[in-house]
Amino acid sequence: MRTLVTDLAEIAERVQAQRDEFDVMRYRLQLDDGLDDAALDTFVEALVAPIVAAIDCTRCGNCCRALVVYLEERDVARLAEGLQTPFERVLEDYVDVEAAHTVGEWGAFKHKPCAFLRGTRCGVYAHRPQTCRDYPAFTPEFRWMLDDLLDGAPICPIIYNVLNALLDHVDRLTASS
Ligand code: SF4
Ligand code: SF4
Structure with missing residues (x-):
């Protein structure tokens, strides 16, 4: 698992720097006809759970400030x-x-x-x-929530860290790789 990042300024910078990488991930996940929505949701939920458990929202509150x-x-x-x-x-x-x-x-x-x-x-x-x-929600149909999640990544450490962790799995998840 990649090291978790919770500093909001660092996350904003990272999202900017990783924009192309995230966009490629989004295209690959959204355009892959062989990828089953339910299977992807199950995989993403398993990825989300430990990240939610590790990030303390009571020390952040950024969504309450920004959304x-x-x-x-x-x-x-x-x-x-x-x-x-x-x-x-x-x-x-x-x-x-x-x-x-x-x-x-x-x-x-x-x-x-x-x-x-x-x-x-x-x-x-x-x-x-x-x-x-409910915030932040990743499913159902994670693949079609990716646009909104990418918009939310700069303000929410949970979203950023889930998308960042997912980068390591895209090759295996996509049939076209
Ligand atoms: S946005 Fe919602 S969770 Fe945040 S302080 Fe307001 S009521 Fe509470
Ligand atoms: S949901 Fe995201 S932005 Fe909101 S308090 Fe938790 S980590 Fe921070």
Whole structure:
């Protein structure tokens, strides 16, 4: 396994330097007709698990600083319950419904960095939105998520390290090699 990198500045530099290498990997994985989606997903999940286990998100929080968090109504209801605050008040204080509607979403947090971020930790962890629970997702259909994952690599150490580790396996995974 390649050495894990967690320094955000170093990761941003590495992604820039490895852009061509990652693009070639993406083309090869996406264009290989012999590659089975389910088998690739299973392989990637096995690659992801130890990296997720080794990287401490509570010492990072970069996704909470850098990304827009999209919401569903039930996310606001769960936050309202956790904060012991009326639903309408949470909506008014933290959610931008109009901007989210323009991109086909129900809602999004108004603030970036997230208003609930405390240092590098989530201040509403037990009540956080589903989007936060799922991030970063690599499957299903990892191969078709690669474009978004490559966009996320500069900001998320988990994504970067998974893609970096995958570079060592592309020859074996692709039938055309
Ligand atoms: S709710 Fe918590 S996990 Fe989600 S973006 Fe805000 S601080 Fe991060
Ligand atoms: S998911 Fe990625 S960006 Fe977010 S806290 Fe964890 S390592 Fe950092």
